[in-house]
Each structure stands twice: as C-alpha cells, then as structure tokens.
Amino acid sequence: MNVAVLASRATPPATGTTGEGRRTLQLVLRYGVLIGVGLLMLYPLLWMVGAAFKPNREIFDSIGFWPQSPTLEGFVEGWRTGTEHTFGTYLLNTFEIIVPKVIVTVISSVVVAFGFARFRVPGRRVLFALLIATVLLPKSVLLIPQYLMFRELGWLDTFLPLYVPAAFATEGFFVFMIVQFMRSVPLEMEEAAVIDGCNSLQVLLYVVVPVIMPAIISVALFQFMWSMNDFLQPLIYLSSVEKYPVSLALKLAIDVTEATSWNQVLAMSTIAVLPSIVLFYAAQKYFVEGITVGSVKG
Amino acid sequence: MYANRAAGTAYVLPFIFGLAAFTLFPFVASLLLSFSDYQLQDPVSTASFVGVENYGAMFADRTFQKSLGVTFLYVFVTVPLKLAFALFIAWVLNFRLRGIGFFRTAYYLPSILGGSVAIAVVWRYVFAGDGLLNQAFEVFGAAPANWLGEPGYAMFSIVLLRLWQFGSAMVIFLAGLQAIPEDLYEAARLDGASPWRMFTSVTLPLLTPIIFFNFIMQVVQAFQEFNGPYIITGGGPLKSTYLLPLMIYEETFKYFNVGYASALSWFLFVIVALFTAVAFWSSRYWVFYAQERGEGK
C-alpha cells in the first residue's frame, strides 16, 4: 500500500478532470485493503457474537461464526445468571464504578499534566520521575499492600478503592500522555490568550483543552475500556455479589467441576463489550475535526 | 512557560496527594517485602528480613533466567513491529474517507476485546495443529507447523496477539496526527513538497513527542504483558512463553512466595527504568517539542 499515493489522494481533489478512472481504482484498492484487513480485526468479535447465538454444544465444533441452530438461550440464561441478580445489576455496577472513574481520571490527568508541562514547579524533575516510576512497576505486587491499606481505611467491599485513587492522577500513563500532547502544542496561542488577560485556568480550559481534545478523549476511552476489563482489583476489593461489576460476573459461571455454558458467557461478553464499541465509535468522530484554530500564523 | 510557581504547584497538588496517600505505602511496602521471606498464607508479622537473599536466589533460578530471556525476546520483537503497524494504520485511517469511522472502530476492536475468552478460543482455532493457519499453509504448499505445541513457535502466537491488539497505540498516533495543523501541509504543498517529503519533514518531526510517548509505553507494556501468555499458552510449552509478569503472578498467587515475587518485580522495575532513562536521555536528540521549535516549520 503506497503511503505516498494515499497522502496525495488525501488532499482536496484536484478539480477532477484527469485520471478519474485511476481515482476509482485507487478508491477500490484502498477500500479493498481496508476491508480485508478489517475482517482480520473483526473476526474474533464476529465469532463471539455468533457463538452467543449458538447452543452450547455447537460452540467448539467449528470456527465458522454462523450458528447452525440459532437460539437465544445464551442471552436469556446468561442474563438470568446463576445468581440472585440479573446481568443488568452487574452492568449497572460497572457503570457506577467506571463513569466516576473516567471523569475524575480525565480531570485530574489534564490538571496535573498542565502543571508539569507549563510551570516550573519546584522539584518538577523529581516529581515527574516519580510519575513515570509508578507506571514501571508491575501492579500485581502492589495488590496485597494496597489491600491492607484500604482495609485500614474501611473501604473494603465498596467501590471507593476502584475510583478514588484515579481522582489523584495515580495513573501515570495518562498524565504522561497528556503532557506529551501539551508539549507538542505551540505556545503562541496561549501567549496570545495571556496577553488578552486570561489566567492560567482559563487558558487551560479555553485554549489548551480544545486543541488536545483528541488526546483527552483517548484518555477517557482507554480508562473506560481498561476498567471494564479489570478483573483482579474488583475481585479482591468487592466481596458482595450484588456489587460485582461485569468483569467478575462473567467469570461466575466458569468452574472446574461443572461444565461451563460458554454460549452464556460469550453472550454476556458481547453485551459487555458493546458500551466500549459504541463509545469508541462516537468518540472517534472528534478525531476528524483536527485543529480548527488557524488564527495564529507561525 | 508560566511564571507563577504557586499556581503550578496547585495544579500538581492532586498528584502529590495521590502519591502520598495511595501510592507511597504500597510501593515502599513491596520494596521492603522484597527483602523478606514473606509467604502469603502467613500474617505479615511473621515475615523476617533476609537481606538480598531473594535477589541472589533469583539469579541462580533457572526458570527466572529462561523467563528473562523470553521476555527480552518478546519486547525486542513486538515493540518495533507494533509501533510501525500502529503508525502506518493511523496514517491510513487519518483520511476523510467515507465510513472511516467504521474502519477505525473495527481496527480498534481487538484492543477492546482485551483478554476475553473469545480471543483465547479463536487464537486456538487459528494456531492449533489442525487450525486455520496450518490449513492455509497447506493450500499454499508450505509445511504446517506446531504453533502451540512447539517451544520455538509458541512465542509467535503471543507476539501476533500483541501486534493484533495495536488499537491503543494507533489511536494515540491518530490523535497526534490530528494535532498537526492543516496549514503546515498547505504551506509545504505550496512549496512543492512531495507527499513523502511532507511525511518526513512535517508529520514525523511534529509527531516525535507522541512517538516518544508510544515508544516508552509500548516498551513498558511489553515488559508487563500478562494476558497473552496467561490465556493462550499458560507460559508453556516448556516455559517458552513464560514472560516475567506471569512468573511474578504465579510466584505470588500460586506459590505464595511474595518476598521472592516482590524481588522479581523490583528487578523488572529496574530494567524497565533503565530502558526508560536511556530513552529519555536520547529524546533530546530526536524529539521536538513545539515551544522549542521557534517558528513552526
């Protein structure tokens, strides 16, 4: 796939007289490759959705995703779950955890990144090094000490340990990311705003944030998605079944003495994956805008 | 840069508080534990100080040596490939094609699925002895291979898993590409630059902060990869995919050897920190931040 060809085609089309046929061919080629590779990306999801509609027996028969005897059994039984709550309860729990978590992550990451990127904070180098350092350690080793800590705080069996730390920019990954984006934005716009009399907070909110909006949206997306998949943390902090998020609920039916009804697990996995997909599709629209501030010439 | 240090400190304050309240204790505790013989089934109070015994045992441990080796292999193979993939696809998906939204979502889907059961099952189907890949090989006259059963080949299946899940890196590159102002491309075009020239002179330099970020994060995440080996191969066969995070997990929750696991974790930390430090040091030579550019070119 020729990058140069793509790049040249990306510009607003020359008033299309010459090479119309060629353009169509290029279009077909491009879509062809996109679709082809896209299928490779999509196939496991297709398989999962298809398997959700299969009876349990059929699932391990073949890799074909189209069910031979389609049934809604996976969804119905899976929604009922083997517990006293429906899957809806677990979905609601998940949102109860994730929505605050994403919001506070975005706010704290942007605020703290702004401090790092734009100010000569005393001890900045040390603090930034600490920030990076927190990302480098494998998290499983922190689990037990964190558990003891939250036990002392009395936060066990609540949602607090799952999102309160995120309110304090403890996820260095996101802060680092926003810092990089901020540092790649020219200062001219902000300087102009300051000359106009804005304080730093106003500059942050009205100048910087709109410019790095794709990055901020990425932060929200990633945090949403990773939190949905997070298994170990809810496992050890939440003991009441009615508080389980989806990541725990999905594994409730997987046991060693009982045969697992995979069609149920996959049906509920499909449902669990939908919010992320929808969110991503909605969010990626912001990736089309690009920077609209053209008022500052370099 | 703004002059008001007080305001700056205020902005960074949440992080400092978070550090002190939530991060400091677990970090210090795990570091201390690495110098102890703490076993998970006993109360913490029974742990006793053993100095650097864990670290010493580590280097004599054959399994650790193997695990370290395969982890390095994994990192060195997946990071460059994944970065290249992600950048390329982000470039492709940056255009205003009709329906580009669907493609972007489709290409991001593997990352959304994460460590789901569906991936484990599909991967098995593809890489099993009688799976899709071998069937495709036979069609083309190539000899089938034992992807999951042969120690040399199993790594391939989890490398491919990681490459397949390039969505997050791609999205970040996409955001970075979006941040490059259109008028710069306009100016370059007016100057008569070819598309390739635009890529190397406009896109790449402006993208370097993001490339730098992605590079660091990919290295860190590759060193911390757990899901792939855990669900696809279980670390086998013969420990050929027994990445260090999996070993740490098993030492903690299977063998209850928390002291040793902590030592392993901190050793991993040091390695990754070294890589990161070198990367940061090298960044002054190839990463260009906007304010240091002067005139945007």
Place this chain on the structure above:
Amino acid sequence: MSGKRTRRRPNRAAAGIALALLPLALLPLALLPLALRAADASYATPPPQPVELRMSWWGGNEVHRAQLAAIRRFERRHPHISVRTEYTGWIGHLERLTTQIAGGTAPDLMQINWNWLVLFARDGRGFHDLESLAGTLDLRQFDARALDMGRVGGRLNALPAGMAARLFYFNATTYAKAGLRVPQSWDELMAAGPLFRERLGPDYYPLDLQFMDVTALARSWYVQRTGRSLIDEQAQRLTARVEDMRDMARLYQRMVDEHVIPGARERAAHGYVAPEEMRPWIDGRYAGTYQWNSAIGKSVEKLAPGQKVVLAPYPLQAGARDAGLLYRPAMMFAINRDSAHPHEAALLLDFILNDPQGVRALGVKRAVPVSRRALQVLAADGLLAGLSWDGVRQVATLPNVVRESGYFEHARVRDGFIDIFEELGYGRIDVAEAGVRLHEDVNRILDRVIH
C-alpha cells in the same frame, strides 16, 4: 490569578490527612443490624441478637443456585441469622481468599480445597477447631477417615463436603468402534494402544493425560507396587528411590511409545485448554480420562452427542495391597478462626452438610456428600446415581489404606513433577535423567516447603 491557596510542603499535609484517615478497621459486616424478621412473638424470652454471617464458595451456575436455595432455607429456619454470600467462579477464588486471609477479612464459613490446608493451617491453628463446636455440628455423621483428612496437628480444621478419587473413565463408544472392551487391567490398557492405532488410526488414543494426571497415575502405580505413600511428610522427602522415580518416568515413556496416550507435542498442538474442552475428547478420539469422580460430570457434558462414558474397573498390579487411589476430600468447609460467630457458622455448616433440607437443596451438584445422614436422604430420593456415584461405590470396594500427604498436591511440588515430565515428553531429557531429576528436584522442593 485563581483563588487557590498554595500550600507549603504539601507532602506533610497529605501525610497528615492520610494518618487521620486511619480508623479502626471496621469489622465490615459482623454487627450490622438488619431489619429484624417477625421474631418478636413473645416478650418473655428476648429475641436472639441478629447475626450476619458471611459465607464464600466457588462453583458454576448450578452450584450457585443450589447453594443459594439452601441458604435461604436456612435463613427461614433461623430467622435471626442472615447470610451474606460471597461467591465466584473458580478463576480468582484462591487469589481472593488468600488476600482475605492475609488481610484478616476472611468470611465466617469458607469452602476450601484439601490441599489448601497445608498452606493456611500448617500448624493446625489456621482455621477454627471444629471439634470445639461438636455440640452444634454433628460430627458423628462423618467416618473417622474423612475427619482425619481434615485434621492438621491434631485439630480438626475442616470438614469434607465430599470425597473424591482419581478413577479411570473411558469412552465406551470409541472402544466399541475399535472392537475392544473398556480396559480392566494395566496390561489391557497398554495393549489397547497399538490396537487403537491399527484399527482406528493414529489420531485415536485409549487414554488422555495431562502432566498432572501423569503424575497422579505414576504415583498410583508406585503405591500399588510398594504399598507406601509417595511422600514421607515426617522426613520431608520422597519415600521413593531414584530407581522408583526412573520407573515412573519409564511408565510415562512407555505409554507414549505404545500409543496409549498422546505425546507431549501432539497434545500441546491443541492448545492450552482443559482436557474436556479439547476437540479430540469431544469427538471421541481421546477415549479415556483419569479423573476425579466428583468432576467427571463436566467431561461427559462436553462430549459430542451419541457417546457414552463408563467407569472402568481400577487396574491393579498383581500383589498390590493398596490401589493407590488419591482418595481425599473433593472440597471442604472451614470456619474462620477469628469468626465472631462460630456457633452460628457451625449451625449453617451443619445445615448444609447434615440437614435433610440443606442436603436436598444441594443434591450431588457439588459432590457426593460424606455425611451418613445426607447419604440416606439422597438415597431415599433416588439421587445417588450416575458416574460420580459409581466412583464412590468403586472406591469402597478397593483396598484403600495408604494416606497420601497433602503436600503431594502442593502447587510447587506438583509443578516440580510436571516440569520434569514435560521435559521428558519433549525429549529434552531421557528416562534415566528424568528419574534422577524427579528424585533430586522433588526432594529439594519438599525439603523447602514442608516445615
């Protein structure tokens, strides 16, 4: 600028706040009063204090439903006791339980595995002494051997909810296709290998074993030959000599060479899956399994339709004084040593294990119960049937005296065996070397883990 106050030395303030937030750890659930049930019938005797128990277990959907039903019945019987249930699937259960025990927040009543006793109750003081609750908990329903398996250091730490043994189950349909009967002896099993290859093709095997199963099988064979347990807990080593370990390795090698079981490479090509979810088992090509009788149900359920699994007689070597069954509790229940309500927890445990209502709710979904009363109830209901029950009856007929140490199923020990068998299976070492390694490495591990 912004109206924020800048703080001097924010670290100190933050540390102060963190310290101020260290309250007494709430015993989260023990004394939360819940709405009292209508138990205020008389004013003469004061109603019993409401108690909230916490109970945890693992299982699949059926077990969850059955257990919840049993608990609701219990709550109706004892209105002042409410039970807070904490359950998961198998994945993650041990991680969570371990974290809870490490943090002192374990539930009052817990389901545990037998091999966790050597982890959590090494000195015998890990869990509540159930014999001290003998007033509430009817221990007379359990035979001496069952009780003994829950004893550590002389104290009864846990009660078995079912016993299990590794037995031979075969796919009768595939054997019929090969024109063979299900093997009745070691020799028949060995002979079936070449016959399968000849009559059905190289894809078909009489038996399938993971390395964990190989270890158990080799042990069984060793016990049959020597009449001893494999591990001597007192001496912290194997009772076997290098020659014995080499014979065990040779047994595995022979089974592979004679096409009785699939080789390591071939087996691993199917991926890292549970044996019952491997396609060759599902479609009948791997025609046998050496499994816990309590877990055979899941293997059967996965089979493609039209196939039948039967329990085979346990192969015994000539002159064997013991069958070498790894007969031990399938799962157990223990009471938290620091539980605030051991008496109520014992009530609940007694209900689940001994009371007809509790027993009926669970049936044989978890395992065939051990309690005599439970067995009577289930027999009367006609629930004692099926492959699992067949296994229970078979065990009763076999010579079964040797008690194996719990350390045989210790994770480190088990992996020690598995790693060496794997290397043998991949041809990295030969039988002689495998014997030496098994002897040396396992002894070293035993020395380290047994205190």
